[in-house]
Amino acid sequence: MTSSTTSSTINGTTKTWQAIQAEVRKRINARLWKPGALIPHEADLALEFGCARATVNRALRGLAEEGLLTRQRRAGTRVALNPVRHARFEIPVIRSEIEGRGQSFGFAILKRETLVPPPDVRARLKTGAKVALLHLETLYTADGAPHVFEDRWINLAAVPSIDEETFVTISPNEWLVREVPFDGGDFTFSALAATSKQAALLACELGQGLLVLDRSTHNAQAVVTSVRLIFHAGYRMHTQI
Amino acid sequence: MTSSTTSSTINGTTKTWQAIQAEVRKRINARLWKPGALIPHEADLALEFGCARATVNRALRGLAEEGLLTRQRRAGTRVALNPVRHARFEIPVIRSEIEGRGQSFGFAILKRETLVPPPDVRARLKTGAKVALLHLETLYTADGAPHVFEDRWINLAAVPSIDEETFVTISPNEWLVREVPFDGGDFTFSALAATSKQAALLACELGQGLLVLDRSTHNAQAVVTSVRLIFHAGYRMHTQI
DNA sequence: ATTGCTATTATGTCTATACATATTAGCGAG
DNA sequence: CTCGCTAATATGTATAGACATAATAGCAAT
Numbered sequence: 001m002t003s004s005t006t007s008s009t010i011n012g013t014t015k016t017w018q019a020i021q022a023e024v025r026k027r028i029n030a031r032l033w034k035p036g037a038l039i040p041h042e043a044d045l046a047l048e049f050g051c052a053r054a055t056v057n058r059a060l061r062g063l064a065e066e067g068l069l070t071r072q073r074r075a076g077t078r079v080a081l082n083p084v085r086h087a088r089f090e091i092p093v094i095r096s097e098i099e100g101r102g103q104s105f106g107f108a109i110l111k112r113e114t115l116v117p118p119p120d121v122r123a124r125l126k127t128g129a130k131v132a133l134l135h136l137e138t139l140y141t142a143d144g145a146p147h148v149f150e151d152r153w154i155n156l157a158a159v160p161s162i163d164e165e166t167f168v169t170i171s172p173n174e175w176l177v178r179e180v181p182f183d184g185g186d187f188t189f190s191a192l193a194a195t196s197k198q199a200a201l202l203a204c205e206l207g208q209g210l211l212v213l214d215r216s217t218h219n220a221q222a223v224v225t226s227v228r229l230i231f232h233a234g235y236r237m238h239t240q241i
Numbered sequence: 242m243t244s245s246t247t248s249s250t251i252n253g254t255t256k257t258w259q260a261i262q263a264e265v266r267k268r269i270n271a272r273l274w275k276p277g278a279l280i281p282h283e284a285d286l287a288l289e290f291g292c293a294r295a296t297v298n299r300a301l302r303g304l305a306e307e308g309l310l311t312r313q314r315r316a317g318t319r320v321a322l323n324p325v326r327h328a329r330f331e332i333p334v335i336r337s338e339i340e341g342r343g344q345s346f347g348f349a350i351l352k353r354e355t356l357v358p359p360p361d362v363r364a365r366l367k368t369g370a371k372v373a374l375l376h377l378e379t380l381y382t383a384d385g386a387p388h389v390f391e392d393r394w395i396n397l398a399a400v401p402s403i404d405e406e407t408f409v410t411i412s413p414n415e416w417l418v419r420e421v422p423f424d425g426g427d428f429t430f431s432a433l434a435a436t437s438k439q440a441a442l443l444a445c446e447l448g449q450g451l452l453v454l455d456r457s458t459h460n461a462q463a464v465v466t467s468v469r470l471i472f473h474a475g476y477r478m479h480t481q482i
Numbered sequence: 483a484t485t486g487c488t489a490t491t492a493t494g495t496c497t498a499t500a501c502a503t504a505t506t507a508g509c510g511a512g
Numbered sequence: 513c514t515c516g517c518t519a520a521t522a523t524g525t526a527t528a529g530a531c532a533t534a535a536t537a538g539c540a541a542t
Contacts, residue, residue, distance in 0.1 A: 016525070029422040029460070041492055052527045057493075073493045074535040082334055082418065087428045089328045096323070177323060181270040186481040187328045191432035191450035209432035209450045219270070240427040257495070282522055293497045298523075314523045315505040485542075494533075502525075512515080 020049055020059035028068065028079050036081045039069075089239045091187070091215075094140050094148065094173050103142040107171045111137035114156070121153050124216050124226045134162060136172050139201060145232070146202045152227040159224060176217075180224055185217035194233070204233035211235050261290055261300035269309065269320050277322045280310075330480045332428070332456075335381050335389065335414050344383040348412045352378035355397070362394050365457050365467045375403060377413050380442060386473070387443045393468040400465060417458075421465055426458035435474070445474035452476050 027033050039045075042060065046053040060077055063069045067084045071077045098105040113135050117125070127133065134154040140147045152172055154162060159180055167175065190212045192198075199206045210233060216226040231237075268274050280286075283301065287294040301318055304310045308325045312318045339346040354376045358366070368374065375395040381388045393413055395403060400421055408416065431453045433439075440447045451474060457467040472478075 029424075031422075035419065043492080053493095054495095054528085055526060057495090058525085061494090071493065072535075073533065074491055076492060082337060085332045085426075087330045087332055089330065091326045091328055093323055178276070181272075183266075183270075184482055185326075186479065188480075189430050189452060189478040190476070191452040193434050193448050193450040207434050207448045209434040209453075211430060211432040211452075212450075235431070237430040238427065239429075241425055284522080294523095295498085295525095296496060298525090299495085302524090312523065313505075314503065315521055317522060483542105485540100487540080488538085490537075491535085492533105493535100495531085497530080498528095500525100500527080502523100504523085505521085507518100507520075509518085510516095512513105 017055050017058040017062075020045070020051070020056060021062055023049075024059065024063060025068070033079050035079050035083075038076050038078045041076055085241060087239050087241055089187075089237065093177055095171065098140070098142040098147060101142070104144070106141040106144065107173075108139050108141075109136060109167055109172075110139055111135065112167075117153055121226060125153060125155055125223045127155060127157075127223075132156070136167075138167075138172055140171065140173070147232055148235070149198065149201050149230045150227060151230070152225060154225045155222055158219065158222045176225060180217075180219075182217040182219045182224055185215060188214040189237075190214070192230070198230060202230070202232045208233040211237065213237075258296050258299040258303075261286070261292070261297060262303055264290075265300065265304060266309070274320050276320050276324075279317050279319045282317055326482060328480050328482055330428075330478065334418055336412065339381070339383040339388060342383070345385070347382040347385065348414075349380050349382075350377060350408055350413075351380055352376065353408075358394055362467060366394060366396055366464045368396060368398075368464075373397070377408075379408075379413055381412065381414070388473055389476070390439065390442050390471045391468060392471075393466060395466045396463055399460065399463045417466060421458075421460075423458040423460045423465055426456060429455040430478075431455070433471070439471060443471070443473045449474040452478065454478075 024033075024039070027039075033039050040048070042053045042056045045056045045060075049056065060069060060071065064071045064077075067086060068080055069077055070080050092100075094107075095105045114132050115135060116122075116130060117127075117133050117135065121133070122129065122131075125133065134156055136150070136152045136154065138150040138152070140150065150173065154172075154176075156162065159176075161179070162175070165175055170178075192210055192212055194202065194204055194206055194208045194210050196206055198204075198210065199208065202210070204210075211231045213229040213231070214227070215229070217224050265274075265280075268280075274280050281289070283294045283297045286297045286301075290297065301310060301312065305312045305318075308327060309321055310318055311321050333341075335348075336346045355373050356376060357363075357371060358368075358374050358376065362374070363370065363372075366374065375397055377391070377393045377395065379391040379393070381391065391414065395413075395417075397403065400417075402420070403416070406416055411419075433451055433453055435443065435445055435447055435449045435451050437447055439445075439451065440449070443451070445451070452472045454470040454472070455468070456470070458465050
């Protein structure tokens with residue numbers, strides 16, 4: 001029958017943009033297209049794959065975002081010389097992370113005060129020498145065991161409503177994620193050897209290596225909060241690419 | 242003067258997908274569209290912004306990839322309940338990282354041997370109990386100072402040509418990135434306190450906290466290599482979102 | 483040789499239309 | 513009330529055609 005409703009209008013195989021991506025990936029891996037080399041331009045590939053240029057564009061754009069290709073107008077598309085790989089870490093809400101492992105989540109506010117912070121914190125939050133900030137120290141636990149110690153400074157000007165929050169039922173971590181929209185931030189991983197205070201808090205030996213994550217988040221107006229998370233000994237932050 | 246602009250949106254000149262993204266972001270941040278809420282569907286937005294549905298699709302797809310929106314066929318698009326944020330770390334070639342800071346790069350192969358690895362390495366590389374692997378220990382330096390100690394195991398079956406490489410002019414790190422295509426891998430950050438050996442290698446105090454990055458990379462066939470990088474004391478790995 | 487214009491070219495984006503596909507809502511039979 | 517079918521619907525993808533934009537190459541004038 002001359003039914004025009006059949007799906008595969010294209011001879012041979014239906015070439016979705018994902019199929020094209022896979023094919024391009026294969027050619028790069030097989031060194032058919034070598035690092036640094038120019039690959040055929042979109043129109044040619046569209047012709048070869050029997051699809052529209054927009055479909056090729058969709059495929060190549062994705063690979064460029066991954067860092068596998070570099071593209072430039074007029075100059076064309078080439079295989080990346082140094083395939084800069086990106087590791088994407090999910091930064092979850094602490095409660096979700098713990099409960100996701102089937103453990104019980106808990107937290108305790110160890111300190112809550114409003115004062116002018118030390119210079120390094122002032123620098124991170126870009127606040128003046130006389131501006132008081134909210135300072136919170138919280139210990140998060142998993143199945144009762146110390147999980148992470150959080151040392152947080154909050155810009156009250158950016159989050160005024162936080163004054164009314166007691167943090168009895170919701171942790172500072174979760175409250176901020178839920179209530180404060182933000183545009184960006186920065187993350188820094190580092191390591192330190194446990195001081196006696198940290199060893200006591202996190203129930204580890206004095207001098208053990210601890211993973212540290214410093215994070216500050218900002219919106220369009222100001223730096224909202226800056227936090228240092230010191231994880232329990234042996235904690236590993238994992239991701240796949 | 243007169244409050245002339247009652248403009249519902251940016252009209253006229255540019256209604257690019259990026260402008261639409263920005264507008265949607267603004268509405269989410271302004272809580273006009275609250276977390277969990279359904280937003281108008283693509284056709285409606287296209288009508289409102291005066292553009293084609295494909296353009297709206299492009300904008301919303303990007304926001305969904307970021308994790309700010311969740312989209313489902315037939316069900317529509319809603320603002321993500323807990324915006325899982327992603328930190329994207331670039332994993333550069335060590336030489337590029339050092340030279341990018343204007344420092345001089347160097348490396349020294351401390352050990353090169355071929356032997357059956359211990360069980361934990363066997364597990365990571367998924368090799369048999371009798372398969373010998375190439376083991377390399379390398380110290381990378383920046384301006385002559387220790388930068389990172391690399392302890393690497395390489396699956397010879399996956400990278401046979403490595404036997405001929407002397408690593409005199411090119412480091413193992415760079416050689417592998419350049420010569421061995423891979424599909425994926427996983428990363429784990431952790432911390433340890435410097436042992437006396439590590440302290441000597443990295444020129445730091447005994448017991449200092451050191452940042453550790455374990456990485457293994459695989460292609461379609463096998464796990465190609467597994468590496469542990471132990472960074473010098475005080476090293477900070479930074480990224481922005 | 484250097485500068486400056488212009489034509490060329492490959493990617494970037496937008497449009498209008500069409501069909502595919504997943505998921506839900508509704509309805510009828512058991 | 514539940515199961516199973518069908519219709520409705522929002523996103524996902526593909527298409528041809530068009531124009532925009534950046535970067536290059538070539539050529540001309542200084």
